[in-house]
Amino acid sequence: MTTLPLTSPAADVDAIRRLIARHKTWDWLFGLLGVFALMFAMLVFAMLFGQMLKNGLPHLSWDFFTSFPSRRAASAGILSAWVGTVLVMLVTALVAVPLGVGAGIYLEEYAPKNLLTDIIEINVTNLAGVPSIIYGLLALGLFVYQFGLGQSIAAAGLTLALLILPVVIVATREAIRTIPQNIREGAYACGATKWQVVSHHVIPYSLPGIMTGVIIGLARAIGETAPIITIGALTFIAFLPPSPFGNPDQLISFDWLTAPFTVMPIQMFNWISRPEEAFQANAAAAGLVLVVMTLSMNAVAIWIRYHFRKKIKW
Amino acid sequence: MSSIPLKPAPQPLIVAAAAGRSLAIPSMNLRRRLTERAIEAVLLLAALVSVFTTLAIVAILVWESIAFFRTVPLLDFLTDTQWTPLFDDAHFGIIALLSGTLTTTIVALLVAIPLGTVLAIYLSEFAPFRVREVAKPFLEMLGGVPTIVYGYFALLFVTPLLQQIYPDLPGFNMLSAGLVMGIMIVPYVSSLSEDAMRAVPMNMREASYAMGATRLQTALFVVTPAALSGIASSYILGISRAVGETMVVAIAAGMQPNFSFNPVEPAATITAYIVQVALGDLPHGSLGYQTIFAAGLTLLLITLLFNIIGHILRKRFREAY
Numbered sequence: 342m343t344t345l346p347l348t349s350p351a352a353d354v355d356a357i358r359r360l361i362a363r364h365k366t367w368d369w370l371f372g373l374l375g376v377f378a379l380m381f382a383m384l385v386f387a388m389l390f391g392q393m394l395k396n397g398l399p400h401l402s403w404d405f406f407t408s409f410p411s412r413r414a415a416s417a418g419i420l421s422a423w424v425g426t427v428l429v430m431l432v433t434a435l436v437a438v439p440l441g442v443g444a445g446i447y448l449e450e451y452a453p454k455n456l457l458t459d460i461i462e463i464n465v466t467n468l469a470g471v472p473s474i475i476y477g478l479l480a481l482g483l484f485v486y487q488f489g490l491g492q493s494i495a496a497a498g499l500t501l502a503l504l505i506l507p508v509v510i511v512a513t514r515e516a517i518r519t520i521p522q523n524i525r526e527g528a529y530a531c532g533a534t535k536w537q538v539v540s541h542h543v544i545p546y547s548l549p550g551i552m553t554g555v556i557i558g559l560a561r562a563i564g565e566t567a568p569i570i571t572i573g574a575l576t577f578i579a580f581l582p583p584s585p586f587g588n589p590d591q592l593i594s595f596d597w598l599t600a601p602f603t604v605m606p607i608q609m610f611n612w613i614s615r616p617e618e619a620f621q622a623n624a625a626a627a628g629l630v631l632v633v634m635t636l637s638m639n640a641v642a643i644w645i646r647y648h649f650r651k652k653i654k655w
Numbered sequence: 656m657s658s659i660p661l662k663p664a665p666q667p668l669i670v671a672a673a674a675g676r677s678l679a680i681p682s683m684n685l686r687r688r689l690t691e692r693a694i695e696a697v698l699l700l701a702a703l704v705s706v707f708t709t710l711a712i713v714a715i716l717v718w719e720s721i722a723f724f725r726t727v728p729l730l731d732f733l734t735d736t737q738w739t740p741l742f743d744d745a746h747f748g749i750i751a752l753l754s755g756t757l758t759t760t761i762v763a764l765l766v767a768i769p770l771g772t773v774l775a776i777y778l779s780e781f782a783p784f785r786v787r788e789v790a791k792p793f794l795e796m797l798g799g800v801p802t803i804v805y806g807y808f809a810l811l812f813v814t815p816l817l818q819q820i821y822p823d824l825p826g827f828n829m830l831s832a833g834l835v836m837g838i839m840i841v842p843y844v845s846s847l848s849e850d851a852m853r854a855v856p857m858n859m860r861e862a863s864y865a866m867g868a869t870r871l872q873t874a875l876f877v878v879t880p881a882a883l884s885g886i887a888s889s890y891i892l893g894i895s896r897a898v899g900e901t902m903v904v905a906i907a908a909g910m911q912p913n914f915s916f917n918p919v920e921p922a923a924t925i926t927a928y929i930v931q932v933a934l935g936d937l938p939h940g941s942l943g944y945q946t947i948f949a950a951g952l953t954l955l956l957i958t959l960l961f962n963i964i965g966h967i968l969r970k971r972f973r974e975a976y
Contacts, residue, residue: 361867368869375777378770379790385838386797389808396811443701451695452702463966464705470892470962471955472899474926475712477933478951482715486939503708510705534687536694557799564801567901567926571933571947606803606902613807613906621811628804639799643792 393632397625405626409579410608414619419627421578422608425494426563428582428597429604432498433505433562438555441506442544445513445551450539469507476504477571485572492573494582495598500568505558512554516547549649553642560638564631566606577611578603605631716955719948726942732949738912738928740946747946749953751914755829755922756957759904760897762833762918763840767893770837771844772886778845779852780874791846798842806906809835814907827909827921836903840893847892851885852878884968891965895958901926925954 408418444465452458480500490496520543528538544551582600603611605627612624724732727747735748774794778787813831818824855878863873879886909921910931923931929947937943 364869364872368871371871371874372777372781374773375781378773378777379786381770382774382794382797382838382841386793386800388812389800389804392808392812393804440701440704443698444705447695447698447702451698461702461706464709466966467959467962468705468709470895470958470965471712472895472901472926472958474899474901474929475716475951475955478929478948479708479712479715481933482719482948483711503704506705506708534691536691560799564799564803566801566803567905567930570930573933573936606801609803609807610902610906613803613810624807628807631801632804635799635801636796639796643795 390632393625393629395625396622397627397629400622400626401629410577410603410611411579414617414623417612417620417623419605419608419630421581422603422605422627423630424581425578425602426604428494429497429501429602430559430563432495432598433501434555434559436499436502437505437509437558440502441509441555441558442513442551444506445510445517446539446543448510449514449517450535450543465507465510469511472567473504473565474567474571476500477568479503480568480572491599492601493599494602496572497569497574497602497604500572501562501565504565504568505562508558508561509551509554512557513547513551516550516554517543519550520546549645553646556638556642556645560635560642563638564606564635566610569604569607570610574601574603574607605634712955716948716952719945720952723942723945723949726945727949736914738923741932741943745942747949748914749925749950751912752923752925752928752950753953754914754916755904755908755912755927756898756924756954758916758918758922759829759833759836759900759908759924760894762830763836763897763900764890764893766834766837767840767844767897768890771841771889771893772848774841774845775848775852775886775889776874776879779849780870780878794842794845798839798846800839802839802900802902803906805835805839806902809903809907821919824919825909825921827907827911828919829904829908829922830918832904832906832908833918835907836897836900839900839903840896843896844889844893847889848882848886851882851889854885855881884971888965888968891961891968895961895965898961899926899954899958901930905930925950 404416405418406423407420408416409420410422411417444461448458448461448465452461477500480496480503484490484496484499485492488496490499524542524546525538528542533541578601582597582602584597609624609627609631612620612627615621732747732749734750735746736750737746737748738751739746774790778790782790809831810826813835814824814826814828817828817831824830852874859877859881860873863877868876904924905927908924908927910923910927911921912928913920913922915922928950932943932947
């Protein structure tokens with residue numbers, strides 16, 4: 342801090358003016374710094390996207406989506422990878438959504454204030470901070486060997502479901518918390534039971550928030566590579582899992598659950614780690630598909646949130 | 656489960672109505688209550704899955720690590736500076752992996768903390784509403800990009816870029832992995848810090864402005880100190896993300912264990928080692944298989960430590976106002 346000379350009033354005023362001017366300059370400079378930081382982040386993103394676009398776009402064609410991986414870079418595609426990703430995500434969503442939403446409803450609407458509830462809450466927070474590769478080790482020990490699921494779609498789907506469970510739980514809880522208490526009281530006053538209140542009011546009103554959380558969770562799961570590598574998923578898969586409708590004896594067969602598989606990020610990792618330059622273009626193309634998939638899911642989630650935030654007025 | 660006894664009604668009309676329903680009410684009540692209880696039990700089970708997950712993680716890691724430490728003394732694990740579990744001359748010094756983890760984490764934090772903090776202060780105190788409405792979803796998207804894509808970016812864009820400035824840089828190095836990881840963590844740091852700053856009551860800012868302070872002075876001397884524990888907990892989260900990050904380092908930093916803190920060298924982190932072993936074909940139950948669980952347990956303990964610190968900080972930050 343500068344000490345002001347207290348000789349004459351005129352000099353005093355001048356000194357104060359200079360002080361203010363200096364502070365305003367700093368203020369302005371920091372505003373500029375903030376804009377630069379934001380522009381830097383945008384620039385990095387533009388370079389990341391641009392680099393992949395430059396290398397990957399020439400390789401993107403219909404054939405890229407309908408071909409199996411191959412030893413020749415030019416004819417290699419992502420058919421088995423995207424089919425694997427869709428099937429794994431199906432398992433993940435089917436497991437994570439009921440469990441996550443159920444847990445969220447329990448914690449917000451049912452849970453008494455006791456030790457068990459505290460333990461569950463601390464657990465959820467803690468699980469959100471566990472590195473994804475640890476889930477891979479859990480899956481390797483538990484699903485692959487203890488449950489004997491092997492390196493299958495079921496094992497991968499369950500792993501990713503556990504991974505995104507905290508995301509779904511937290512989103513559900515936050516969505517439920519925004520519902521005003523008088524909605525519940527109104528329903529109780531009409532003689533509704535707890536479950537009727539929850540199923541007729543709480544769940545429908547929190548649905549946009551829950552959907553946002555589920556989509557963000559799934560977008561994260563789609564890009565997860567480490568846990569799937571850890572369970573030892575094969576990277577060269579030139580066939581599709583058995584179709585659920587192919588078998589004449591059963592209406593729907595579940596053989597695909599135990600089939601070996603590959604997913605988009607694994608296929609991309611495989612291509613990145615090849616020494617041949619040509620495969621890098623494949624990796625870029627696969628990365629482009631992956632980024633477009635995750636970003637559009639995130640965009641949908643953000644859109645749902647903004648749209649319903651404006652629409653709902655309690 | 657006791658059924659509610661029906662009180663004698665004073666009026667005959669109501670008695671008739673009640674008599675008509677009196678047969679139905681107790682059994683319906685019972686069925687309803689049973690359903691309600693069953694639903695609550697199912698929901699509780701769903702909530703308990705998270706507890707089981709934690710227990711299973713700890714059980715599996717500890718179980719396999721115990722088997723590992725029966726062969727390898729704990730002292731060797733902590734003091735040896737070489738990590739060559741799959742060689743004939745096997746060494747099991749976790750320090751060689753920890754050094755890689757630490758170095759990449761520090762490089763990442765040197766990017767993420769300044770950039771994330773500046774962004775948080777800017778978005779919370781300076782940015783016009785419209786800028787914020789665009790910047791926040793954008794940062795969220797930056798956080799949503801798959802880590803493997805960041806790995807690709809580090810190996811095939813950032814490393815060649817750095818090699819133009821510093822030609823001796825090897826193709827695999829901790830520097831580019833750390834830098835990219837830092838960019839990746841920025842959204843976490845900035846969004847959590849910003850939340851903490853926004854939680855500071857408006858009247859504190861107004862008091863500061865009334866004293867003639869500029870936005871910067873208010874941000875630095877009023878808002879930041881008030882939000883300090885929240886900001887610190889966002890840093891802690893950033894650290895635990897960086898420590899646990901896998902694909903960026905596995906792709907861009909190489910997978911060769913190297914006891915070095917020099918960022919321009921290649922090195923393996925704990926996570927990269929687990930990936931490397933998983934890519935190979937180690938038989939279930941072998942010592943090599945057990946090493947990844949011992950490494951995983953170390954990783955879990957480190958992140959747990961940071962999570963606990965973060966939790967304590969957040970709790971203090973919540974109680975502040």
